[in-house]
Amino acid sequence: MKRVSIIICTFNEEKTISEVVTSCCKYNKEDEVIVVDDGSTDNTESILVELQKRFTFRYEKLPKNKGKSWAMAHGVEISMNEIILFCDADLSNITKEHFDNILQPIFDNSADMVLGQPSETFIDYRINPFRSLTGERVLFKNDILPILNNIREIRFGVETFINLYFQSKGKRIKYVLLHGLKHPTKYSKTTPIKATKEFISEGEEIALTLLENHDLITQRIEYLIKKSNKQARNKFSKMQKIINDKLMKLKDKMNL
Ligand SMILES: Nc1nc2c(ncn2[C@@H]2O[C@H](COP(=O)(O)OP(=O)(O)O)[C@@H](O)[C@H]2O)c(=O)[nH]1
């Protein structure tokens, strides 16, 4: 029986797509591998068609670019297994241990979601404020199915939304360092102007997701309240009301 569905969302990653798909297939023979090509216009398609002669994976080409979150939701919908492993398409230096390490906390039931941190990236993962926005994550399909419609159109807000939702439900989240795994910055993938534009719009999509889903933030607080003692509960309740009011005002101001 297959255990995991590995979902690789890709958009114009001709330099790395072959290594990513090959590693996923080679190191996870008993699992399902799905590549969702988000309307790439480079050589991605011919590389993948060629790779299909050597490895078994499902290749889904979306007719036009719809954003990472759309591709992720589509991958989940067509997946067959109860565990989902998302993997970005711009990684290199991938080893079998990376898969073993990111899957372990799910298999030994010490986490409901695992976030993998490539060690070879621009900022040291221990101090990286964006580390929870990683593209390498494992979770249960049943946990993400209820939010597919929420994530489809939020593009790069997708990781933020998933994190908020899991936190609001009190799910156990674990970080795992993936030694030697390389993840390039946007600046090493394209021109500085394009990278800056992408960086800004990604930031905007993340900020919008946070604002639009402030209820998930306060639900997280609510979850903590339920777990704490009475005195702390009262304090939390007051804090929750203040945060909710402030966020509502901000939302109104921004016409969201
Ligand atoms: N930039 C971008 N990446 C996409 C899109 N759809 C899927 N992806 C994939 O999502 C992953 C993350 O994108 P990337 O640009 O590397 O974002 P970053 O890792 O946050 O800098 C990569 O594997 C992309 O190929 C899209 O519409 N735009």
Ligand SMILES: [Mg+2]
């Ligand atoms: Mg990337």
